[in-house]
Amino acid sequence: MNAKEIAAVTEQALAEARGATDAEALEAVRIRYLGRKGLLPQIMKGLKDVPPEERGEVGRCANVFKNEVNALVEARLAVFGGAARKQGPAFDHTLPGAWRGLGSLHPVSLVIADAVRIFSRLGFAVAEGPDIETPYNNFTALNTPDYHPSLDAKDTFWLQGGALLRTQTSPVQIRVMQSHPPPVRIVTPGRCYRRDTTDATHSANFHQIEGLYVDRQVSLADLKGTLAYFARDMMGPRVGVRFRPHFFPFTEPSVECDFSCHVCGGKGCRVCKHSGWIEIAGAGMVDPRVFAHVGYDAEAFTGFAFGMGIERMAMIKYGIPDIRMLYENDARFLQQFE
Numbered sequence: 001m002n003a004k005e006i007a008a009v010t011e012q013a014l015a016e017a018r019g020a021t022d023a024e025a026l027e028a029v030r031i032r033y034l035g036r037k038g039l040l041p042q043i044m045k046g047l048k049d050v051p052p053e054e055r056g057e058v059g060r061c062a063n064v065f066k067n068e069v070n071a072l073v074e075a076r077l078a079v080f081g082g083a084a085r086k087q088g089p090a091f092d093h094t095l096p097g098a099w100r101g102l103g104s105l106h107p108v109s110l111v112i113a114d115a116v117r118i119f120s121r122l123g124f125a126v127a128e129g130p131d132i133e134t135p136y137n138n139f140t141a142l143n144t145p146d147y148h149p150s151l152d153a154k155d156t157f158w159l160q161g162g163a164l165l166r167t168q169t170s171p172v173q174i175r176v177m178q179s180h181p182p183p184v185r186i187v188t189p190g191r192c193y194r195r196d197t198t199d200a201t202h203s204a205n206f207h208q209i210e211g212l213y214v215d216r217q218v219s220l221a222d223l224k225g226t227l228a229y230f231a232r233d234m235m236g237p238r239v240g241v242r243f244r245p246h247f248f249p250f251t252e253p254s255v256e257c258d259f260s261c262h263v264c265g266g267k268g269c270r271v272c273k274h275s276g277w278i279e280i281a282g283a284g285m286v287d288p289r290v291f292a293h294v295g296y297d298a299e300a301f302t303g304f305a306f307g308m309g310i311e312r313m314a315m316i317k318y319g320i321p322d323i324r325m326l327y328e329n330d331a332r333f334l335q336q337f338e
C-alpha cells in the first residue's frame, strides 16, 4: 500500500468508528483495522516491498493510521462506558450491604429478661430444665398423688413410654434440689404444656417463671417481701400486693398472689373484672413432703416457692388483649416491642 491508499483507509476506518452505535461495534472496527489479523499488520508486512525512497513516508502514514483510529475508538468507548454508567451503576462489591436491622425482642422474651434481672438482684440464679419430664418430677415428687385430676390425659400431654410434656416449671425445683444441697435460690423460666383449648386467655403452650428459695428460717414474710419487690419493679412503684389462701399439693400453706390492677389502680375496671386485683402467681411454703423426696432435712430448712405465667404478665404490662397475638408472628404486632 502506498501513502495515498493508507490515507484513504484511515478515513474509512475513522468513518466507521464514528458510525459505530455501541461498544461492541467499536471493538469490531478496532479488530478489523488494528487487530492481530487486521489491516495494520498487513501494511507493516508489506513495507519491505515498498521502494526504499517511499518507505519512510508509508511508514509515517501507517503510524498516523494506527494512532488516529486507536484514539477515536478509545474516545468513543469512554462515551459509551459513561452512558452505561448513567443507566445504572456497576456492581461495587466494596460498598457496605443493605442493613435490614436486627428485629426486636418478643414480649415473652422481654418479660422473662425483666423478671430474671429483678430476681437476680435479690440473689436468685437462673436454672433450667427439660420440656420433657418424668411423671415423678412433674407430679410425684411435688406431692401430687396419682389420682390428682391434673394427671388426666385431658389435661396433660403424655408421651409414648410414660414421659410427659411438663405442665409447670415446678419440676425444675426437684431437679435443682436433688443435685444441690441447701441453701438454693433460683428462678426457672421456661415453656409449659397443658391440654387447654385455645382462647383469648389460654394456650396449650405457654411460659412460666418459677422461684425457689430454701435456707434456714425462710418465712412466708420473705415470700411476700420478695413478690412485692418484684411487683413494684415490674409494674411500677404504686402497685399493691395481696395474698389469698389457696391450695397446691407441693406447698403448705399455699397462697395466690394478686397485684393491684395497673389500669384502674385498684378502683375496679373491666381489666380486673371490677375487683381491683389481678391474679399473678401461685406460691407457698415448700411442703415438707417435697423435701423428703429430695432428701432435704425439713426440720432444719424451710423454703418458699412461687410460679407465675409469663404471657399473663406480658398481656398486663403491654395491654395485649388476646394471648393468641403472642403466637401469630405478625410483624406489625411484634415491631412495637423494643
Ligand code: PHE
Pocket (backbone or CB within 6 Å): 167, 168, 169, 170, 210, 248, 251, 281, 282, 283, 284, 305, 306, 307, 308
Ligand atoms: N406450679 C404452679 C402452677 O402451675 C404454681 C406454683 C409454683 C405454686 C410454685 C406454688 C409454688 O399453677
